[in-house]
Amino acid sequence: MAEAPSARTAVRRHPERGRYDRAVIDAILDEGLICHAGFVVDGQPYVIPTIHARLGDALYLHGSAVSRMMRSLSGGFPACVTVTLLDGIVLARSVYDSSMNYRSAVVLGTAREVSDRAEKLRALEAIVEHVARGRWADARRPSEAELKATAVVGMALDECSAKVRTGPPVDDPADVALPIWAGVVPLRMAAGAPEAAPDLPPGVGVPPYVARYERLTG
Ligand SMILES: Cc1cc2nc3c(=O)[nH]c(=O)nc-3n(C[C@H](O)[C@H](O)[C@H](O)COP(=O)(O)OP(=O)(O)OC[C@H]3O[C@@H](n4cnc5c(N)ncnc54)[C@H](O)[C@@H]3O)c2cc1C
Numbered sequence: 001m002a003e004a005p006s007a008r009t010a011v012r013r014h015p016e017r018g019r020y021d022r023a024v025i026d027a028i029l030d031e032g033l034i035c036h037a038g039f040v041v042d043g044q045p046y047v048i049p050t051i052h053a054r055l056g057d058a059l060y061l062h063g064s065a066v067s068r069m070m071r072s073l074s075g076g077f078p079a080c081v082t083v084t085l086l087d088g089i090v091l092a093r094s095v096y097d098s099s100m101n102y103r104s105a106v107v108l109g110t111a112r113e114v115s116d117r118a119e120k121l122r123a124l125e126a127i128v129e130h131v132a133r134g135r136w137a138d139a140r141r142p143s144e145a146e147l148k149a150t151a152v153v154g155m156a157l158d159e160c161s162a163k164v165r166t167g168p169p170v171d172d173p174a175d176v177a178l179p180i181w182a183g184v185v186p187l188r189m190a191a192g193a194p195e196a197a198p199d200l201p202p203g204v205g206v207p208p209y210v211a212r213y214e215r216l217t218g
Contacts (some may be wrong), residue, residue, distance in 0.1 A: 001019075001020075001021065002019075002020040002021040002022075003020055004018065004020050004116040004137065004161060005020060005158065005159050005160070005161075006108075006159050008108065008151075008159075009106065009108060009159055009160065009161040010161070011161060013167075014163075017163045017164055017165055018159075018161060018162070018163055019161070019162040019163070019164055020161055020162070021162075022157070023193070024162045024164070025105045025157070025160050025161070025162045025196075026054060026157075027057065027103075028083055028085060028103045028104065028105040028152050028162055029052070029054045029083050029105055029107075030130070031085055031103075031215055032052075032083035032084065032085055032105075033051075033082075033130075033131065033189070034049055034050065034051055034052070035049075035050060035051075035052040035059075035061075035080045035081050035082060035083045036048065036049055036050075036081070036083075036084075037050050037052075037061060037069060037071045037073065037079060037080075037081050038079065038080040038082070039069070039077060039078070039079045039080075040073050040077065040078070041068065041072055046069070046072075047156065048069050049129055049143075050063065050069065051130070051131060052083070052127070052130070053123070053127040053129070053130035053147070054082065054126070054128035054130075054157070055122060055123065055126045057156060057157050057158070058123075058154045058155065058156055058157065059081060059107055059154070059155045059157060060123040060126060060127060060152055060153070060154050060155075061073065061081070061111070061152070061153050062091070062123070062124060062127055062150055062151065062152045062153075063150070064149065064150070064151070065148070065149055065150060065151040066210065066214075067151075070151040070153060071151075073153045074111060074112065074113035074151060074153050076110055076111075076112070077110065077139060078108070078109075078110055079108075079111050079155065080106065080107070080108055081106075081107045081155060082104065082105070082106050082107075083104065083105045084102060084103075084104040085099075085102060086088065086100060086101075086103065086187050087101040087102055087103065087104050087186065087187060087188070088100065088101035088184045088185055088187050089101075089170070089184065089185040089187065090165075090169050090184050090187045091182055091183060091185065092167060092169035092170070092171045092175070092182055093169075093171050093172075093178045093180040093182050093186070094172060094175050094178070096172075096173065097169055097170060097172060097175070098169065098206065099165060099169065100116050100165065101165050101166055101167070101184060101186075102163075102164070102165055103162065103163075103164045104162065104163050104164075105160060105161070105162045106160060106161050106162075106163075107155060107157060107159070107160040108122040108136070108159045108160065109155045109156055109157075109158070109159055110155070111152065111153040111155045112153060112154055112155075113153055114152040114153060114154050117147075119152075119154075120152045121147075122148065123152045123154065124142065124150070132207055132209055132210070134175060134207065134208070134209030136210065136211075138207060147151055157191040164215065167184075168182075168183060168184055169183065169184070170181050182184065189215050190214075191213040191214060192208050194206055194213070
């Protein structure tokens with residue numbers, strides 16, 4: 001099993017739940033629809049929800065070229081990106097031993113602005129495909145003005161960790177005989193029926209990747 005790439009990414013509480021294999025980390029990053037990007041501006045930490053996508057050994061984020069998040073992340077400052085997948089609520093007999101089943105990944109590093117046009121387009125394609133696989137081939141591609149208005153930052157995946165909890169509650173042996181229900185309520189993200197835009201011209205059908213939308217399963 002892979003070891004933590006650095007002292008600061010080593011999982012301390014329940015270290016047996018720490019996973020450092022890229023296959024595990026990549027699967028979490030790929031399944032998670034959004035991330036939370038953390039960065040510090042003038043001593044104030046901000047944690048902002050945003051879309052991400054992984055391409056090989058890099059994680060990409062995008063946003064308005066004038067947004068504080070993108071300007072801060074492209075300034076070469078330390079950043080932290082977290083993706084969390086919630087798999088279930090774990091109800092133990094005691095509130096103390098109750099928990100959640102989850103898979104989460106934390107990526108530390110310094111983001112860089114992607115200025116190379118080809119890499120920027122690849123990253124935008126990855127972001128679009130991350131949200132809805134099949135959409136890039138279908139949707140109108142960005143114009144030059146739209147490309148200019150959009151900033152993309154990339155972060156290397158060389159300092160990251162995952163933490164994974166699975167399974168039933170682990171109660172104190174003294175609590176097991178209590179007449180209190182214990183177990184797991186599984187949770188998963190599920191798509192509802194697609195709702196067409198009110199101004200959709202007649203005859204435009206629902207593409208298969210929309211009709212059968214689902215996140216990857218871990
Ligand atoms: C699911 C999801 C996906 C998103 N994907 C993207 C993306 O891919 N790219 C992107 O640029 N933005 C995305 N956003 C929006 C993003 O969270 C920020 O709102 C946006 O980047 C802020 O830009 P800003 O420069 O205006 O705000 P900032 O100057 O960064 O924020 C100013 C203040 O506004 C408040 N604020 C900002 N955003 C939020 C928020 N989301 N919720 C509550 N308060 C907030 C905070 O108090 C913050 O300090 C996403 C949001 C969500 C919820």
